Amino acid sequence: MHWYEDDDFWVDFADVMFSDRRRAEIARLVGGSPLFDHPPGTRVLDLACGPALYAVPLARAGCRVTGVDLSAPMLERARAACDAAGVDVRLVRGDMLTHVEPERYDEAINVFTSFGYFDHREDNLTVLRNAWASLRPGGRMLVDVMGKEVVAGWIGRPQVVELPDAYVIQRDTVLDEWTRLRTDWTMVRGEHAREVSITSHLYGASELRALFDEAGFVDVEVYGDFDCSPYGQRARRLIVRGTRPPNPPTRAVTEGAGGA
Ligand SMILES: C[S@@+](CC[C@H](N)C(=O)[O-])C[C@H]1O[C@@H](n2cnc3c(N)ncnc32)[C@H](O)[C@@H]1O
Structure with a gap:
């Protein structure tokens, strides 16, 4: 899938x-x-x-x-x-x-x-x-x-999003000669962490x-x-x-x- x-x-x-x-x-x-x-x-x-x-x-x-x-x-x-x-x-x-x-x-x-x-x-x-x-x-x-030109301005710096009962860390990696972007998200809620990787053009x-x-x-x-x-x-x-x-x-x- x-x-x-x-x-x-x-x-x-x-x-x-x-x-x-x-x-x-x-x-x-x-x-x-x-x-x-x-x-x-x-x-x-x-x-x-x-x-x-x-x-x-x-x-x-x-x-x-x-x-x-x-x-x-x-x-x-x-x-x-x-x-x-x-x-x-x-x-x-x-x-x-x-x-x-x-x-x-x-x-x-x-x-x-x-x-x-x-x-x-x-x-x-x-x-x-x-x-x-x-x-x-x-x-x-x-x-x-x-846009790619804008992503280039902040890529490499992990970001943290605070939610009322959790926080999410986002890390982005450029792949395949700047044609694709992988975003790794880790959501931490209490003692549980959920990780996901998404890749798009x-x-x-x-x-x-x-x-x-x-x-x-x-x-x-x-x-x-x-x-x-x-x-x-x-x-x-x-x-x-x-x-x-x-x-x-x-x-x-x-x-x-x-x-x-
Ligand atoms: C980032 S969200 C954006 C949703 C909405 N456009 C917005 O502005 O809030 C992407 C959406 O794409 C849907 N999606 C993912 N793959 C899809 C596909 N192949 N065909 C149609 N929808 C898809 C997901 O279920 C999700 O709801």
């Missing part, structure tokens, strides 16, 4: 990744970011939605959101969060490697470093191609990860942009945060957004004109 298929991992480390604080921050971010300024009724695919930290505020803002995730326990948490918020979100158990719903969405998002999980470059490209196929012509796909801005190009997106934009600030050394995130090319305008054919 690959690390990302391990439901226990997502459940055990949920307090670190999906804290109430982060949920509140994202609600503010979705309300203020130009990247989420969608008209009511916009059909949004939240790919690898987790416990619906983005799906809930997007639905509150009037979007018609579908959340897709591989983990049943994460989808249960998503359902509970949507019910508590009183929003209607369609939740689907699915694998981003295979999930396609042709031309169903106006926008697709994959956020909080939920991209690059697959060992082979082609598989991560397939995720983008699948999203392309699930978008209507003119629809947009947004990926948000931690590490993208620089031009590499992720190139992947979007290869998947067939156009007008590819790169940002350093959800406020659309440029990507640079002090960027908080690496955000890439591309558009599935709109259909060319169809020529009006006059009946009986002989097709000339």
Whole structure:
């Protein structure tokens, strides 16, 4: 089993990744970011939605959101969060490697470093191609990860995250000539320690942009945060957004004109 298929991992480390604080921050971010300024009724695919930290505020803002995730326990948490918020979100158990719903969405998002999980470059490209196929012509796909150039600024220094009843030590190691990142997490709760290693692709801005190009997106934009600030050394995130090319305008054919 690959690390990302391990439901226990997502459940055990949920307090670190999906804290109430982060949920509140994202609600503010979705309300203020130009990247989420969608008209009511916009059909949004939240790919690898987790416990619906983005799906809930997007639905509150009037979007018609579908959340897709591989983990049943994460989808249960998503359902509970949507019910508590009183929003209607369609939740689907699915694998981003295979999930396609042709031309169903106006926008697709994959956020909080939920991209690059697959060992082979082609598989991560397939995720983008699948999203392309699930978008209507003119629809947009947004990926948000931690960028390689930014990781280079802090790599090597272990970090400690304090939780109310536990703490987590995070150590990161660059692998395979800076193409992949291994993160080792140790959670210490009372007398028990839980360790996990996760490995994912590490993208620089031009590499992720190139992947979007290869998947067939156009007008590819790169940002350093959800406020659309440029990507640079002090960027908080690496955000890439591309558009599935709109259909060319169809020529009006006059009946009986002989097709000339
Ligand atoms: C880092 S979490 C991010 C969740 C959410 N996007 C957020 O911002 O809180 C990554 C999520 O990806 C899901 N996941 C892992 N592998 C997946 C796959 N192959 N297909 C779909 N979802 C997957 C996990 O279950 C987890 O909920």
